[in-house]
Amino acid sequence: MTERNGMPVSAWARRYIETFGLALVPIEPGEKGPKGKGWNQPGGYITDAQAAEAFWQDNPSHNLGVVLGPSRVCSLDVDDVEWTRFVLREQLGMDLDALAEAHPTVVGNPARFRVLFRVPDGIDLNRHSLSWPNQSDPDGSIWKGLMAQAKAAKDAGDLEREAVMRAAADPFKKFTVLELRAGLVQDVMPPSIHPGTGKPYTWRNPPKPEGLPDLPSDLLAIWQGWDEFKRGAEAVCPWVSSAASMAKPAVTEPHRPAPRSGRELPKVIEEFNRSHDIESLITAHGYTRHGAKWLCPHSSSGLPGITITDGKLYSHHSSDPLANGHQNDAFDVFCVLEHGGDVQAATRAAARILGLNAPVRVPAQPPVGELPRAPSDDSEPGAGRSSGNGARGG
Template sequence: MTARSPETIPDIPLHAALAYALLGYRVFPLGPKSKIPATPRGYHNATTDHDLIRKWWAENPRYGIGIDCYDSEVVGIDVDPRHGGLETLARLEAELGPLPESVRVCTGSDGLHVYLNRPEGLTKARGSLGPGVDIKLNGYLVAPPSVHPDTGRRYQWTRPPNTNQTADLPPAWLAAILPATTTKKAPTITGRRTSGVSSRYGLKALEDECAALHGTCEGGRNNRLNQAAFSLVQLVEGGELDESEAHASLLDAALASGLGDRESAKTIASGFKDGRGFPRRAPEQTGRPPAPSGSIPDQDPTPDAPQNWEDGLAYKTMQGGGQVLAKTAGNLALLLANQREWKGALAFDELAYRATWTAEPPPCPGRGLRIPSGHLEEAHCTYVRHWFRLHYGIDFGQQDTLSAVNLAAQTGRYHPVQDYLYGLQWDGIERVSSWLSIYMGAAEQTPIGQWWLISAVARALRPGCQVDHVLILEGKQGSGKSSALRIMAGDWYQGKLGDISDKDGVQSLLGSWIVEIGELDAFKGKEATRIKDFLSQQVDRYRPSFGKWRVDRPRGCVFSGTTNDATYLHDPSGARRFWPVLTGKFNLYGLERDRDQLWAEAVHLFRQGTAWYPITEEEHGYLAEQAEDRLAQDPWEEKLIVYLASHFDEEFTSRELLTDALDVTIDHQTRYDSMRLGSLLRRLGWKRFRSLTGRDKRVYVYRRPE
């Protein structure tokens, strides 16, 4: 590898990451004291871009560093003494020759990482060469000065890359790490071999299980690892798979997916224990007749369910007796979810409620077709159709392709905000209770800021929970209100709320965690009851544009309004839902610096059961006082006060007051007028009762306060 060489490797994570990028290593952040990637796609997000690296470590300066091996043109030899790695390494060096002097790391658990140049054309390798010695080719290595999650000790260079050359992989070692190859057998032969050597069938099962673990969303990986170990040890018992190879590959896949090594080893051991005594062998192949078009490309036999997904494919019998793959949405969904080239490329974003690309799909030959990325778009279906037409000879219809892509994405559901929040680690410094004062210049210490942050966490971790309030940031135009909300929300900020009277308002919430209502525009001209109803919704119900079915989606966002008006509330009965804060000078730099810690503390408070709403009479009274100060003056109010002060009746009907006090003739009185009058009377302390003084008892009256 040739690159500019920094004079030293710093011991500050950001500076070290920048130095590695100068050397040509592609880096990405790991959680503090963790091997778990802090980016959505793990080592697939690795880069040498200095601006992106600075942005990552600005989010959390304590992030560890991961190095993507393949794209950094590195083969890593990972020696773990806790699993017999030193003994295995000594045996291997006796058989294959000593490893050359090259770049080396002493891990935080007294292990060893040896960096060697990746030979051109090497794309696959064994996961392990024996107990405690793993091969890192399509994964990543933890780099200094990261901190080991179990020991708390730092990784350290013993031969740093800035002063030592990365050696080539010796030929004998290259031959040893190449995956096993076998001669193609006749269809009726399983190709099973024993004596500790894995069969073709067993290796395929192992590869599929490791790929399935890699594609499992956070929260389900440990359970998936246990299932994989349970299934694979049955093949070990049946003579299809070497146990040490299965153990090492599963452990490598677990660590690459973000699980801890100690936890993974225990889970694998548990799965092996439970699965023993149930030997399983490769089934005889049926020799399904091939077809020139629409048939599945030649593949290795696959194990029983859940690996044998091909059994679910539907075929069409031709006139000559041959069979071809049926052109159905179900078949395409199975191929997208399980075919090696496509597996793990699609997932379902539960916040945006859309299928999304989580890995790069296989490229189409030639130029001109942009590889899809981001959320699924209609044009992406054309790309999928073209790929399968080239490789399978089948042109799936556009609607079938859209249905298949959405169905395949369901196998990998994830929630980006939940993943973000679960990945945070609080440093123990309390900021949440006073964050509005610290970062937004609020003169008054108020519980509103803490309530709102915890409510946002609650809505992310428990979508659909009751949150019916709006944080109102008051301040001068251009002071930084919107910028502050954008910083807090990150990629999940929505700056415009649609019309709350129809589905546009609901659909504008998709993919959003924090929704700004700029100048409260979305509420202008709306009845108070409509606003209250919208804010109180726990489930958003709508029929998507061009969709056939209604969608019921638990709401996962919170709202914040911004305004430079002093009086903007018009209905006292709904004012409790508006939490006003008068802001001052904003510290946006500090807010961006401490954002992750604010959310980390809010997660901590949420897990402790801290309320995100007022409970005591004092808290309710405080909000009522704040709302009272923001109520807009109604031109009727003064006329009404004068009239009531000069008329001493104990009670009035709405019609009487509209006619006599406000000069609204009976033929012009509307329901809105009655509601407006009622709101004013309630502000003045009057209460509504049924008449008990000789009038028709079905008539409501307003009674003077005592």
């Protein structure tokens, strides 16, 4: 009888069902996934412990997988450890290594790992994937160009050139950073043999007998707010950000018009920005920091969508009053959050805070042609004049 990691595969299969309630699917030797259709539907996977044990006793070389949906299991599949670590830290302030140490973790390829969780009751999750462009092709133009040539060769019936172009494009294709796996997909389980390494999958951190732990709330927030998380995770890709900044011309912010209440008011704004920091202002209004980003207190997704760069705040939260499509300085934040966007009121308040007195602007001298005409000698008595007691003549 074939043993892997000190125990027959059939015994592993029985334990997975009896202890953890998993739905198992057979995988042919040398493969990472089942073949054919219907394996993720009732009748296509095995939920009876005795039947599972019998199958793998008869087929000890087969790998085994868990169908996530019917097992109420989900996983964080870390395809690129370095950049998953970076994304989770930047987006959520989450420590990937601490997460893996505290939860059941499977290793197949030594350069990657997968963390497993139980899906909370009453929640259904699906699969999501985060990919980044190749560092050698930040905008994807090289890959697209080579694949266009491959397609042209295929259309022309030149299969040899098609193969050459596809091989040339391969080093420039996107790569997967991480996957959130759930629903009608399967994960290969220990002690299956990894087709790339020829060695068994192993538990770096095995699950406890009482079952898999629930999915942490931070990861649940990613799943449920995937679109927002994905936008942020794609935006922090270092080489994409660098390429975008090089490609786009510098944008000069429009000059802020001086409020009408005083000639010195722009200096009030400049001084306010010098003496106040955005972090303190938004913290006072319930905004919270998560790694390199901030979370609006009105956010429904729970995903941080605010960045502060070079003293300017930009918000992606649709529910945030600061999400005005502009980069906001400290005075802008003060104006919006403290004074509802009233620039004059905010400027007067800022002047008081700074101990500055903004002088009232003297009205401009009207043009000569608009000066009131002096009364003539033939004017009617009393016209345009006032009586000595200040009362107008009747």
